[in-house]
Amino acid sequence: MKLQIATVRPAASLEWDEIWQECDYATYFHSREWAEIWNIYTNGKMYPDPKLIIFNDKKKGLLPLSHQKSLKGLVKNYISSPAGTFGGWISKDELTAEHSKLLSSYLIRKHRNLIWRLNPYDKTIGQNGIKITNDDKTHALNLSHGFDAIYKKWTKDNGAIVRKARKACKEGVSIRHAVGLEDWKNYFRVYEDCLKRWAEKATSRYRWTLFEEIFKRNSHHIKLWLSFYQEKAIAGALVFFAKKHAVYWHGAALEQYFNLRPVNLLMYEAVKNACEQGYTWFDFNPSGGHEGVTKFKKSFGTQELSSPVVNIQSKVTKLTTFSKRLHRTFKNKLTGI
Numbered sequence: 001m002k003l004q005i006a007t008v009r010p011a012a013s014l015e016w017d018e019i020w021q022e023c024d025y026a027t028y029f030h031s032r033e034w035a036e037i038w039n040i041y042t043n044g045k046m047y048p049d050p051k052l053i054i055f056n057d058k059k060k061g062l063l064p065l066s067h068q069k070s071l072k073g074l075v076k077n078y079i080s081s082p083a084g085t086f087g088g089w090i091s092k093d094e095l096t097a098e099h100s101k102l103l104s105s106y107l108i109r110k111h112r113n114l115i116w117r118l119n120p121y122d123k124t125i126g127q128n129g130i131k132i133t134n135d136d137k138t139h140a141l142n143l144s145h146g147f148d149a150i151y152k153k154w155t156k157d158n159g160a161i162v163r164k165a166r167k168a169c170k171e172g173v174s175i176r177h178a179v180g181l182e183d184w185k186n187y188f189r190v191y192e193d194c195l196k197r198w199a200e201k202a203t204s205r206y207r208w209t210l211f212e213e214i215f216k217r218n219s220h221h222i223k224l225w226l227s228f229y230q231e232k233a234i235a236g237a238l239v240f241f242a243k244k245h246a247v248y249w250h251g252a253a254l255e256q257y258f259n260l261r262p263v264n265l266l267m268y269e270a271v272k273n274a275c276e277q278g279y280t281w282f283d284f285n286p287s288g289g290h291e292g293v294t295k296f297k298k299s300f301g302t303q304e305l306s307s308p309v310v311n312i313q314s315k316v317t318k319l320t321t322f323s324k325r326l327h328r329t330f331k332n333k334l335t336g337i
Contacts, residue, residue, distance in 0.1 A: 028240030
């Protein structure tokens with residue numbers, strides 16, 4: 001029997017949750033919770049649109065898609081996972097490379113406007129002949145052998161990580177989880193300070209309402225770590241969790257306290273905690289092309305995992321994008337901006 005897609009239908013919320021919870025290669029970014037956070041943050045402009053794919057061998061795959069409309073609602077732009085995070089499908093069945101190939105083909109053929117970052121933890125995908133728009137990497141630590149093995153590697157590889165974490169402790173830096181809204185507000189103040197420092201180099205700018213919504217979830221899949229010095233929040237790291245995967249999605253630190261190494265201590269404790277909780281991976285996430293950020297992640301002994309991006313645009317979308325860019329360039333020349 002030739003493997004084929006038998007049925008495609010909208011996925012129910014409970015189906016999405018169940019498949020996400022049982023999928024070994026799922027990340028937090030494949031969850032319904034993540035899609036709903038962005039639905040609220042965008043005031044409904046980004047809308048969850050999950051699809052359940054059923055094959056003729058009875059196995060199932062779920063595409064945790066969202067979409068946004070453009071051109072006065074005439075065009076749907078599909079997002080495999082919000083904010084450029086890991087997308088693709090999830091399943092509680094053991095899918096083969098052939099299932100993966102059919103899912104890839106369906107995603108590309110049926111969605112003329114699509115942004116999709118490939119999931120590096122799905123070993124069946126390869127690239128399936130997929131035309132990559134942007135080649136990219138993420139950096140991750142394999143936690144399979146426990147924290148003792150990671151600590152041993154850190155001390156062997158010049159010991160900088162351990163030394164910097166110890167320095168932070170010696171200088172009086174302390175670490176704890178955010179416990180209330182005021183902690184989250186303090187973290188956002190640190191982030192605002194970073195945005196001023198980064199200026200035009202910032203690859204994203206999130207409003208307070210995003211962090212407020214994440215806080216409101218009160219989810220055990222979300223943990224905000226904070227560094228304090230003299231009772232002041234000076235750095236933070238937002239970590240998300242799936243079945244086997246922990247990911248450091250967002251971080252910020254006050255420049256004036258860099259010498260105290262609060263971020264090194266944060267990462268040390270976050271990695272240790274993920275090991276103790278039995279996770280297989282601690283992911284530092286793609287670096288947005290920032291060489292300094294990449295260097296920092298490599299210093300933890302991470303391995304590089306391929307996570308390229310597919311960006312498919314219809315002819316209408318390409319023409320509209322080009323027209324907007326041309327108009328903006330012409331306007332800037334007129335105004336001297």
